[in-house]
Amino acid sequence: MPSLIDLRRRIRSVKNTQQITKAMKMVAAAKLRRAQERVMAARPYSEIYARMLADVAGAVSAAGSEVSHPLLATREEKRILLILVTSDRGLAGAFNSNLTKAAELFIKEHKSAEILIEAVGRKGRDFFHRREMKFTGEHVGIVEKARFADAAGIAKTAATAFAEERVDSVYLIYNEFKSVMTQQLTVTKMLPIAVVGSEEPKDYIFEQPPAQLLGTLLPKYVETGVYRAMLESAASEHAARMTAMEAATTNAADVIEGLTLYLNRVRQASITKEIIEIVSGAAALD
Numbered sequence: 661m662p663s664l665i666d667l668r669r670r671i672r673s674v675k676n677t678q679q680i681t682k683a684m685k686m687v688a689a690a691k692l693r694r695a696q697e698r699v700m701a702a703r704p705y706s707e708i709y710a711r712m713l714a715d716v717a718g719a720v721s722a723a724g725s726e727v728s729h730p731l732l733a734t735r736e737e738k739r740i741l742l743i744l745v746t747s748d749r750g751l752a753g754a755f756n757s758n759l760t761k762a763a764e765l766f767i768k769e770h771k772s773a774e775i776l777i778e779a780v781g782r783k784g785r786d787f788f789h790r791r792e793m794k795f796t797g798e799h800v801g802i803v804e805k806a807r808f809a810d811a812a813g814i815a816k817t818a819a820t821a822f823a824e825e826r827v828d829s830v831y832l833i834y835n836e837f838k839s840v841m842t843q844q845l846t847v848t849k850m851l852p853i854a855v856v857g858s859e860e861p862k863d864y865i866f867e868q869p870p871a872q873l874l875g876t877l878l879p880k881y882v883e884t885g886v887y888r889a890m891l892e893s894a895a896s897e898h899a900a901r902m903t904a905m906e907a908a909t910t911n912a913a914d915v916i917e918g919l920t921l922y923l924n925r926v927r928q929a930s931i932t933k934e935i936i937e938i939v940s941g942a943a944a945l946d
Contacts, residue, residue, distance in 0.1 A: 664930070671916055675807060678912035684751065685905035691804075692840070692898035698806070699837055699888075699895045706888045713877055719870040730823035731878045734852050739774045741796060741818055741827040742766065743850070744788075745834035745889050746781035747897045748801055753904035755835065755843065755897055758781040762833055762845050763788070776827065780890065796821065806894050810889035819882050822851045824836040834889040835896035841903060850885055853878060856876035 676807045744763050746756050763784070767775050788795070797817060802810040818830045830851035835843040862907035866873060 664718045664923065667919060667926065671923065674912050674915050674919065678909055678916070679913060681905045681908040685902050685909060688898045688905060691706050692895060692902055693805075695891070695895035696837065699891045701705055702783045702891050706884055709877075709881060709884055713874075714880055715922050716870055716874050716877060719866070720874055729878055730874055731819060731853050731882070735825070735828040737770065737773050737828045739776065740770055741776045741778060741821060741830045743778045743780060743786040743814065743818060743830065743832045743886065743889075745803065745832070745893045746779075746784035746787075747803060747893070748782040750783065751904060752897055752901040753907075755900035756781075756787075758845055759833060759835065760784060760787045762847060763921060766831065766833065766847060773828075778818065780814065781893075803890055803897070804894055806887070806890040808883070808887050811890055812883045815883040815886040816879070818851065818886075819879055832885065832889055834893045835900075836892045837895040837899065840899045843900060846889075846892075848885075850882060853881060886905035 680886060715808050742763065744759065746759050750756065758785070763777075774794075776786055776796045777784075778797045778799075779788065781803050782800045785795075785798050785800065797814070799810065799814065820867075822830055829849065832846075832848050832850050834846055836846045838844050883940045
């Protein structure tokens with residue numbers, strides 16, 4: 661049976677941990693608010709961009725030209741580039757483990773192809789470094805800030821590798837932010853781009869040929885996709901960490917309650933034992 665001093669130390673230790681988890685939850689909530697605003701602002705731009713791309717492709721087809729570009733070329737998937745977006749820190753529940761499990765499952769499903777990894781985030785990088793996977797690049801400390809310049813650099817690297825036929829396709833794995841309690845694991849094919857021309861293209865007035873404009877828009881589309889994935893991942897990470905820290909705080913309260921109850925029982929048993937010894941001693945003197 662632990663002594664009263666040991667129990668008090670354990671209670672004090674759990675209370676200190678509870679204060680840390682409370683503070684981490686508050687920090688994650690503050691960061692989530694800003695990250696969520698950035699995600700909500702980026703989603704309409706990404707969706708409208710995709711519709712505009714379809715309209716321009718429709719205009720190219722209507723002009724009698726063939727929709728062709730290096731980023732649209734379809735080939736047999738012998739070499740695949742996988743862009744994995746994870747976080748740089750832990751203590752976010754199953755946020756990173758779900759991503760790495762999805763990446764492992766993807767690799768098993770495409771075992772006939774050579775998989776190259778573009779790691780965005782420390783956790784994914786460390787996980788696959790231990791498994792000696794081949795990397796094309798590593799990016800640490802950029803997900804939380806999620807700047808467009810960083811996303812554009814990653815997208816340019818992937819697009820160049822695809823256009824030069826060093827890889828045959830590019831996939832993206834990340835967590836899409838749905839709500840504070842829900843983050844949806846997303847596996848999407850970035851390259852080749854599947855552009856379907858709009859059935860009723862809008863009547864645009866082009867200052868340059870639609871085919872030339874399409875060639876300019878396609879690389880930007882890839883950049884926008886990577887940037888949105890980074891924003892979604894940042895918001896999902898803060899939401900997962902806030903949920904995990906809230907659960908940890910609640911569990912700490914339950915542990916403190918149980919230890920306090922056990923401490924009171926030990927004290928009661930100790931006092932009862934002392935009373936019995938005093939009474940027994942008094943009775944022996946009589």
